[in-house]
Amino acid sequence: MIEFPKPKVEQFFRTYSITDFALSGDEERLIFSSNLNGKVNLWAMDLPNLFPYLFAHRDESVSFIKFDPKNRYVLAGFDKDGDENHQIYALPAEGGLPEPLVTGNPEEKYYYAHLSEDGNRLYYMTSEGNPSFLNAYVKNLEDQSDTLLHEGSESTTYLESVSENEQAFVYTQSLANTYVRAFVKHGDETHYLTPDPEKVHVAFESAFVNDSSIYFLTDYDSDFVYLAHFDLEDKLFSEVLKIENESLQNLKWNKEQNMLYFSTEKGVTDLLYRFDPDSTKLEQVSTPVDIIDKIQITKSGNLYLLGTSATKPHNIFQWMGDSEWKPLTDNRVLGLSEEDLVDPEEVSFQSYDGLEIEALLFKPKPENDNGHAIFWPHGGPQHAERKQFRSMFQCFLNRGYTIFAPNFRGSTGYGSSFVKLVEQDWGEGPRLDCLAAINWLFDNKLADPEKLFLIGGSYGGYMALLLHGRHPEYFKAVVDIFGVSNLFTFVESVPPHWKPIMERWLGDPVRDKDRFTKDSPVTYLDGMEKPMLVIQGAKDPRVVKEESDQIVAKLKEKGREVEYLVLDDEGHGFSKKENEIKVYSAMLDFLEKHQV
Numbered sequence: 001m002i003e004f005p006k007p008k009v010e011q012f013f014r015t016y017s018i019t020d021f022a023l024s025g026d027e028e029r030l031i032f033s034s035n036l037n038g039k040v041n042l043w044a045m046d047l048p049n050l051f052p053y054l055f056a057h058r059d060e061s062v063s064f065i066k067f068d069p070k071n072r073y074v075l076a077g078f079d080k081d082g083d084e085n086h087q088i089y090a091l092p093a094e095g096g097l098p099e100p101l102v103t104g105n106p107e108e109k110y111y112y113a114h115l116s117e118d119g120n121r122l123y124y125m126t127s128e129g130n131p132s133f134l135n136a137y138v139k140n141l142e143d144q145s146d147t148l149l150h151e152g153s154e155s156t157t158y159l160e161s162v163s164e165n166e167q168a169f170v171y172t173q174s175l176a177n178t179y180v181r182a183f184v185k186h187g188d189e190t191h192y193l194t195p196d197p198e199k200v201h202v203a204f205e206s207a208f209v210n211d212s213s214i215y216f217l218t219d220y221d222s223d224f225v226y227l228a229h230f231d232l233e234d235k236l237f238s239e240v241l242k243i244e245n246e247s248l249q250n251l252k253w254n255k256e257q258n259m260l261y262f263s264t265e266k267g268v269t270d271l272l273y274r275f276d277p278d279s280t281k282l283e284q285v286s287t288p289v290d291i292i293d294k295i296q297i298t299k300s301g302n303l304y305l306l307g308t309s310a311t312k313p314h315n316i317f318q319w320m321g322d323s324e325w326k327p328l329t330d331n332r333v334l335g336l337s338e339e340d341l342v343d344p345e346e347v348s349f350q351s352y353d354g355l356e357i358e359a360l361l362f363k364p365k366p367e368n369d370n371g372h373a374i375f376w377p378h379g380g381p382q383h384a385e386r387k388q389f390r391s392m393f394q395c396f397l398n399r400g401y402t403i404f405a406p407n408f409r410g411s412t413g414y415g416s417s418f419v420k421l422v423e424q425d426w427g428e429g430p431r432l433d434c435l436a437a438i439n440w441l442f443d444n445k446l447a448d449p450e451k452l453f454l455i456g457g458s459y460g461g462y463m464a465l466l467l468h469g470r471h472p473e474y475f476k477a478v479v480d481i482f483g484v485s486n487l488f489t490f491v492e493s494v495p496p497h498w499k500p501i502m503e504r505w506l507g508d509p510v511r512d513k514d515r516f517t518k519d520s521p522v523t524y525l526d527g528m529e530k531p532m533l534v535i536q537g538a539k540d541p542r543v544v545k546e547e548s549d550q551i552v553a554k555l556k557e558k559g560r561e562v563e564y565l566v567l568d569d570e571g572h573g574f575s576k577k578e579n580e581i582k583v584y585s586a587m588l589d590f591l592e593k594h595q596v
């Protein structure tokens with residue numbers, strides 16, 4: 001019979017992403033954002049028909065999708081080449097070309113916050129006039145007038161939820177990723193949702209169940225995020241539901257069923273629950289994926305979910321009660337089944353100070369194993385490597401590389417005190433966790449000390465640079481994807497709305513000069529003796545191009561072997577298929593070249 005070759009690299013990259021979705025109120029139309037035609041656009045399906053058609057064409061990343069409750073229009077947010085300056089556009093009900101609705105200076109941001117029940121008033125936040133703290137406005141869509149609702153102060157302020165009568169508003173103020181306080185404004189009155197706003201905690205994802213009753217998520221006086229309640233009439237805060245060692249997220253209220261839905265983050269996976277606040281009955285809902293990105297509950301009580309697993313690319317599923325989850329999309333890896341892909345093992349090891357660290361270990365199939373391993377510190381740093389699909393990982397695995405991804409201190413999913421361990425300590429504790437991880441790999445014969453590569457993106461790129469500079473003996477070659485190279489320049493160049501969190505997150509460049517010097521990769525240029533590939537999006541607003549430019553220039557001055565790949569139309573990630581293919585192919589070639 002006809003013989004076919006082994007899967008080619010191209011097949012792994014011909015997997016498309018689905019980044020967001022929304023269902024119309026009547027559940028007749030599903031719109032989702034995807035790079036199905038190579039760049040991100042909006043696609044739609046008129047259910048139960050599952051063949052997608054192009055709904056809106058803009059070729060740019062999408063920040064939100066929202067249906068008018070009366071199906072007269074659709075709203076969506078787009079940025080430009082990954083610059084994260086999201087602006088709000090409107091589309092006719094039948095789709096077409098997005099028309100600017102809340103846009104202005106291309107350097108400004110306009111974030112969607114809420115749409116009134118009648119679809120006539122749009123609430124949004126903007127950096128215009130208040131770049132660090134943001135202002136909240138309401139736009140009357142009938143006469144297009146804008147009214148200022150709230151001027152952000154003290155720290156970055158987001159409008160989170162609006163009561164049904166549009167008289168009460170919940171805002172969050174971010175002082176750090178681990179310090180977000182929420183307050184409700186009602187007329188002239190303002191009340192924090194938690195008892196002591198000066199205590200470090202997070203409070204977010206609020207939902208009004210009536211005009212004075214607010215459910216929200218918080219870790220106030222707790223290591224994990226739980227469900228809490230604030231009563232606007234008697235100004236009372238109460239704890240409602242805690243789940244041991246799980247942090248709640250994605251809170252949604254379904255008025256018709258009187259039911260709260262949420263997912264929880266537990267280490268490297270997510271779980272889904274529904275909770276009846278009256279009977280306090282909690283029910284776990286099994287899901288077809290390990291990672292839940294978004295849920296939407298419709299008036300009829302049907303549940304829609306966007307999610308992924310290590311061997312399943314992003315797909316959208318429908319759950320109509322007791323029956324099975326029905327996949328609405330069939331996003332796959334070209335010509336490969338789940339069995340051809342690798343599910344990671346969850347392992348743990350003790351770090352230098354006894355702290356338990358969880359990690360994902362991806363082993364290539366024995367017939368593919370090339371004896372080399374890749375060490376992958378994740379980005380964030382207050383994020384985690386979880387069981388999500390990464391075409392890059394599956395491609396490396398198919399080429400025979402083992403991949404090890406530790407959730408070093410500072411990672412999410414293990415409680416708030418673990419997340420805080422990276423604050424004002426970017427380069428010591430997490431770096432020593434990475435070293436402990438590498439030694440554990442060697443001790444357990446999971447990697448060969450002569451055959452280890454180092455790859456990381458963003459904070460992971462920073463860690464790759466730092467490990468390279470300080471411990472070059474461990475690695476054959478290093479790939480840095482938009483990594484921070486110099487903490488002094490990074491702290492000055494982050495987007496204005498990040499400025500309020502920099503002190504707690506990273507520290508102060510004057511007060512902490514010695515630590516910034518010690519923890520900046522540029523301090524260790526002498527050590528960076530192994531071949532390097534540096535990849536950078538020119539429009540990256542988070543880790544700006546100057547971070548990569550300076551390390552590349554300094555290494556070149558020293559005559560080191562550095563390849564530099566700049567993507568002119570990308571930001572902090574690769575949203576365009578051809579760019580993704582270019583980047584991952586360059587990485588594969590680089591690794592192959594340095595195997596010997």
Ligand SMILES: CC(=O)N[C@@H](C)C(=O)N[C@@H](C)C(=O)O
Nearest residue numbers: 177379380381458459460542
């Ligand atoms: C403010 C914050 O935590 N931002 C992160 C999501 C982020 O983008 N961090 C960069 C540095 C990264 O590592 O991805």
